[in-house]
């Protein structure tokens with residue numbers, strides 16, 4: 109078939125099926141007619157019209173191309189395609205396509221973009237690998253247990269949703285009297301906890317207590333049965349237990365840093381211990397967050413000291429949310445501990461659909477993560493633990509509750525809180541401020557970047573770990589590099605809404621009715637983003653954009669809610685082994 113390109117003063121025809129004898133009389137009869145040719149040929153034929161009655165067919169194959177090209181140029185007929193050599197372009201496009209992959213820049217950008225999306229937190233691609241390969245392989249190779257395999261020992265704790273015992277294996281009674289395992293008999297939230305513990309074991313085993321097995325025990329008298337969860341016994345003490353001691357933080361020093369500390373007792377030594385605890389806690393949190401899990405119940409009671417690894421680990425994942433597949437997005441409020449919960453209460457904004465079905469949640473997880481930054485909920489709680497470690501008066505429940513009240517009154521502005529309490533501070537409180545003020549106040553700076561009202565303004569666990577507070581060598585003053593790092597951290601922590609307001613003010617100053625730019629009144633309107641009903645074209649356009657934006661959000665939410673309703677059953681609990 110022929111490809112026809114109309115051009116001023118004539119047109120060209122690119123032909124792939126053509127026999128040479130057609131060329132013999134290349135005249136006007138070609139015009140307006142369909143050309144039929146017998147054989148496929150890699151040659152391209154161009155029919156050029158100098159005037160409507162005189163058609164020239166030029167063969168653009170091998171030397172013939174040049175002959176015809178020269179002929180046209182020679183007689184001075186500069187037809188668009190001969191001048192631009194677009195026949196050559198068409199010619200190339202008709203050549204058989206190469207089978208090899210050709211890398212183009214847009215292709216490379218697209219591929220890189222897709223890969224970054226699939227690997228962005230919480231990780232769509234690693235999620236698929238984890239769920240469909242690792243989980244199966246693990247199930248094949250890991251030992252399984254039954255109810256009768258355990259001998260119950262001492263009760264370790266009892267919450268509203270479960271009882272925790274120290275246990276040992278019946279077949280293999282431990283040398284230790286109490287047993288070297290921990291069993292939690294949990295009610296409804298046990299299923300979530302098994303899911304989270306298995307995920308953690310595959311993704312970041314060192315962050316949480318060493319989980320062994322979980323199953324549904326059906327023979328129990330309790331209604332639908334009980335979930336049994338088994339961990340290795342990590343140690344006797346939680347951070348809460350250790351913080352209650354008058355010796356804190358020195359009682360932890362021996363455990364994490366070993367004997368023989370050189371420094372005399374005092375603020376600097378205490379600071380170093382607190383710093384180590386915070387680093388371990390943030391490390392565990394960073395690992396959890398990187399795999400898409402938000403704990404939501406971070407408190408000293410849920411941080412256990414592992415005697416084996418000499419580090420602090422996280423326990424109690426019953427209130428956790430798995431953002432990768434959308435499990436437990438919105439917990440029952442009573443699962444959260446009001447003493448440590450961030451002011452937002454919910455990790456996902458109320459605009460976010462309650463819990464999309466797993467495939468939708470997985471596909472959207474990087475977007476939802478960036479929109480909500482749910483990990484910052486845990487960061488707030490970790491900030492409060494930091495505060496409790498620095499200020500002895502806040503280690504009691506009543507002390508913490510009182511602080512929470514004061515902070516709320518200051519609109520969750522820690523700097524404002526400090527200004528109100530510091531002038532009349534007790535010696536206890538002053539000691540805390542002194543500790544945080546060490547090394548040009550980098551401890552205080554880290555704390556204020558964690559305890560903030562807006563989740564988006566809080567630092568992430570990863571960024572906190574890179575803070576110079578954790579990078580000091582010994583207790584020397586900050587090095588130049590560390591100072592630069594501090595400046596960088598500060599730059600990333602800036603509240604840019606203020607900067608935006610500043611720019612807006614500058615624009616306002618330069619804007620007058622005559623000179624153009626926005627006037628202050630117009631900017632006020634822009635800032636308020638409340639378009640009025642009657643107004644000029646500018647306002648109407650703004651109103652339409654806002655309306656459209658709201659509509660898109662609403663539609664997205666509605667469709668996702670619809671999807672979630674279909675898949676709302678606890679699909680993932682099917683994965684939990686049952687023992688009848």
Ligand SMILES: Nc1ncnc2c1ncn2[C@@H]1O[C@H](COP(=O)(O)OP(=O)(O)OP(=O)(O)O)[C@@H](O)[C@H]1O
Pocket residue numbers: 264265266267268269270271272290292317318339340341342343344346409410412423424425426
């Ligand atoms: N792996 C472990 N090793 C040692 N002790 C553990 C382990 N897991 C839990 N414990 C102990 O059991 C206690 C209760 O555990 P956990 O917080 O998980 O249970 P819970 O029923 O959710 O309790 P609560 O409702 O009070 O939070 C912990 O405070 C800790 O002392």
